[in-house]
Amino acid sequence: MNIPARRLLLIPSLILLAIMFFAPDARSQDAAPKLERVGTSVFRAGKVIKVMEASLYLANRADAAKVMTDVPKRLTFTYTRDIASKRFIDSANGALKDNCTAAELAAIKDRVEKLHGMYADVKKGDTYEYLYVPGKGTTLLVNKQVKGTIPGADFAKAYFSIWLGAKPVTEKLKRELLGG
Numbered sequence: 081m082n083i084p085a086r087r088l089l090l091i092p093s094l095i096l097l098a099i100m101f102f103a104p105d106a107r108s109q110d111a112a113p114k115l116e117r118v119g120t121s122v123f124r125a126g127k128v129i130k131v132m133e134a135s136l137y138l139a140n141r142a143d144a145a146k147v148m149t150d151v152p153k154r155l156t157f158t159y160t161r162d163i164a165s166k167r168f169i170d171s172a173n174g175a176l177k178d179n180c181t182a183a184e185l186a187a188i189k190d191r192v193e194k195l196h197g198m199y200a201d202v203k204k205g206d207t208y209e210y211l212y213v214p215g216k217g218t219t220l221l222v223n224k225q226v227k228g229t230i231p232g233a234d235f236a237k238a239y240f241s242i243w244l245g246a247k248p249v250t251e252k253l254k255r256e257l258l259g260g
Contacts, residue, residue: 120256130160150236151214191231
């Protein structure tokens, strides 16, 4: 097949246009802020049985003092034991009651239920991540797979209080996550 030279020159331009039009937007894939690890903690049941390792990531270490404000943050949990999702939910609900007022809990009730509906039983080696991006919400990832995003800075503040609030699951976990 004999193609005129001027048409051959159009092919690279058409390919470039197709790539620009059909390729995913790089900005949307890289929407998560760059975060650095602030601290890591190991959670043990009965001070002996290792249950999980947790890490906190923030835009910069100075943000640790304002972690409960509207700043980007990520908490990761890598589990060393199998745990039923019901235990997560019961523990989270108890910690939320300890850290939130009745009005705050009422305002986020539906969103908490939606997040808890995303939970699954954990197997040894599984990873849960909670990524909060201001203006977007809190995204739950299980083994690096996005399960869903819950909107609201109020929700993020309440849910992260489970581990980082005034009455965290354990003070040691909070202190170590915050780099102390």
